[in-house]
Amino acid sequence: MTGTDAAPRHQWRGVIEEYRELLDIPQDTPAVTLGEGGTPLVESLWLSEVTGGSIWLKVEGNNPTGSFKDRGMTTALSVAVHQGAKAVVCASTGNTSASMSAYAAKARIKPIVLVPEGKISAGKMAQAIMHGAQVIMVRGNFDDCLTLSRGLAEDYPVALVNSVNPMRLEGQKTASFEVIDRLGDAPDYHLLPVGNAGNISAYWLGYKQYADLGRATKRPVMRAYQAEGASPLVTGKPFPNPETKATAIRIGNPASWKLAEAAAAESHGRFASVTDEQILAAQFQLSSNDGVFVEPASAAGIAGLLQDLERGESYAGKTVVITVTGHGLKDTVTALEGFGDVVDNVVDVSVEDAAAAAGLT
Numbered sequence: 001m002t003g004t005d006a007a008p009r010h011q012w013r014g015v016i017e018e019y020r021e022l023l024d025i026p027q028d029t030p031a032v033t034l035g036e037g038g039t040p041l042v043e044s045l046w047l048s049e050v051t052g053g054s055i056w057l058k059v060e061g062n063n064p065t066g067s068f069k070d071r072g073m074t075t076a077l078s079v080a081v082h083q084g085a086k087a088v089v090c091a092s093t094g095n096t097s098a099s100m101s102a103y104a105a106k107a108r109i110k111p112i113v114l115v116p117e118g119k120i121s122a123g124k125m126a127q128a129i130m131h132g133a134q135v136i137m138v139r140g141n142f143d144d145c146l147t148l149s150r151g152l153a154e155d156y157p158v159a160l161v162n163s164v165n166p167m168r169l170e171g172q173k174t175a176s177f178e179v180i181d182r183l184g185d186a187p188d189y190h191l192l193p194v195g196n197a198g199n200i201s202a203y204w205l206g207y208k209q210y211a212d213l214g215r216a217t218k219r220p221v222m223r224a225y226q227a228e229g230a231s232p233l234v235t236g237k238p239f240p241n242p243e244t245k246a247t248a249i250r251i252g253n254p255a256s257w258k259l260a261e262a263a264a265a266e267s268h269g270r271f272a273s274v275t276d277e278q279i280l281a282a283q284f285q286l287s288s289n290d291g292v293f294v295e296p297a298s299a300a301g302i303a304g305l306l307q308d309l310e311r312g313e314s315y316a317g318k319t320v321v322i323t324v325t326g327h328g329l330k331d332t333v334t335a336l337e338g339f340g341d342v343v344d345n346v347v348d349v350s351v352e353d354a355a356a357a358a359g360l361t
């Protein structure tokens with residue numbers, strides 16, 4: 001068969017067109033899409049071996065702007081544009097702002113971004129700037145930025161697209177649909193990092209919806225992990241000064257606190273914290289054992305699973321999905337911090353010297 005008479009293959013159309021009738025959005029909303037969703041579910045042979053279970057990675061770094069945020073941004077932006085918005089605003093630790101700016105550019109409306117000064121990785125900042133955002137640095141943390149965003153949206157003609165906007169969760173819940181569509185049923189456990197707590201809330205919505213529709217026979221146990229220095233859901237108290245190298249989840253007072261607690265309680269799950277050292281070690285292990293390079297915050301679920309094993313928990317014989325939320329290229333500075341001088345093997349143009357440097361001799 002030639003290319004021209006071959007049957008057309010299915011091309012992924014973005015999460016709105018793939019799942020429109022399952023999304024609680026105005027059904028006549030035209031999609032503002034960059035082709036988000038449809039991300040790979042990759043088996044972690046490393047973790048399957050370590051646990052004796054079947055461990056799958058939902059690789060959300062493969063979304064158009066490199067994080068899971070695109071799933072919720074297509075719905076939030078599409079609905080905002082449909083309702084006449086000319087500008088959108090968000091608070092962000094970097095990924096939401098990158099995603100919102102891209103979708104606002106696509107929709108040709110104005111993106112306004114509020115970020116904590118000095119706490120955003122260069123890659124994420126570059127994305128917002130290149131997509132034409134008005135970037136405003138705030139002397140404060142993410143939680144302060146969210147307060148400001150809410151204030152701007154209340155008093156000025158600009159739509160708020162943080163995950164307190166329910167349209168965000170409608171898009172993000174499609175990740176659960178994809179997991180079940182791929183595995184044929186819900187996993188036994190779903191592990192993921194938590195910051196502002198929109199994502200765990202969205203996954204739980206999706207899992208419940210598919211179970212109610214009879215597309216899954218069960219719902220997974222949700223286990224969520226926070227960085228120790230920013231772990232309000234673990235301690236039960238807001239952190240006024242959250243601190244972690246996993247800047248994406250440097251959040252002290254999650255907006256979706258109640259929804260996240262409900263997801264953990266209803267699924268018989270729980271929250272736990274992991275240290276920055278555990279997060280960065282898990283990030284490197286995942287990159288070097290599985291070929292999946294994620295940003296530090298995204299490795300919190302991996303660190304959590306390893307910690308659970310150390311504490312005597314068993315995942316043997318279980319199906320486990322771990323969401324790795326954002327791409328490693330988002331923040332190469334933090335990734336390389338522990339590696340000293342990367343270019344420590346400089347050689348002249350000599351095969352022998354290169355072989356010696358490569359440890360082949």
Ligand code: F0G
Pocket residue numbers: 067069091092093094095096097163193194195196197198199200248249295297298325326
């Ligand atoms: N992982 C990454 C890479 C993130 O960027 C975030 C949140 C999370 C996990 C946590 O997800 O907030 O739904 O619990 N980033 C937001 C932002 C806060 O502004 O980009 P959550």
